[in-house]
Amino acid sequence: MENIEIVSIDLTVSEHRMALVTLLNSYALDPMGGAEALTEEVREALPDALAKRSDYLGILAKKDNEYIGLVNCFEGFSTFDCRPLLNIHDVIVEGQWRGCGVSRRMLEAVAAQALERGCAKLTLEVLEGNTLAQSAYRALGFAPYELDPAMGKALFWHKPL
Secondary structure, eight states, X not given: XXXXXEEEOOTTSHHHHHHHHHHHHHHHHSGGGTSOOOOHHHHHHHHHHHHTOTTEEEEEEEXXXXXXXXXXXXXXXXXXXXXXXXXXXXXXXXXXXXXXXXXXXXXXXXXXXXXXTTOSOEEXXXXXXOHHHHHHHHHTTOOOOOSOGGGOOOOOOOOOO
C-alpha cells in the first residue's frame, strides 16, 4: 500500500502519545478487543507508564496525516535460546484499512528492530475467529507454537489479578 509511513513510537512526541491512546481505545471498543473502552485512568496514564519501560517497542502506521495502525511489543527472554524475544502484544489497524497490508508493513518493521536487538524470535497471540489476522500472520511466517506434535499446540491462558 502506497503512502503509508511506518514510524517507531517516540513517547516524548505528543502526536505519538495521542495516536497510541486513540488507536488502542478504538481497538478496545471493537469486539476483537473486548468491546469496552479503556478507562479514563488508563488513557491518561498509559503513555507515561510505557515511557518508563525499557522493554517497550511501539510502531505506528500513518496515511495522509492520519494514524491508522499501531503495534505494541514487549521484550522478553527465551530460556531455550538464551536470547531475548519480542512479544507482539497488540496489532491494531483501523477498520477501513484492514486487509490492505498495513499490519504486514508494521510487523516487518517490528521484525527488523527485533533483529537489531538480537532477538531469537517474535511471539504473538491471535483470536480463533480473527481469520484475517491469522492469514496475515501465516504469510509473514508465524505459526502455532508447539515443541512436540504429540503434545499439541501451546494454549494461551491468563489469570486476572
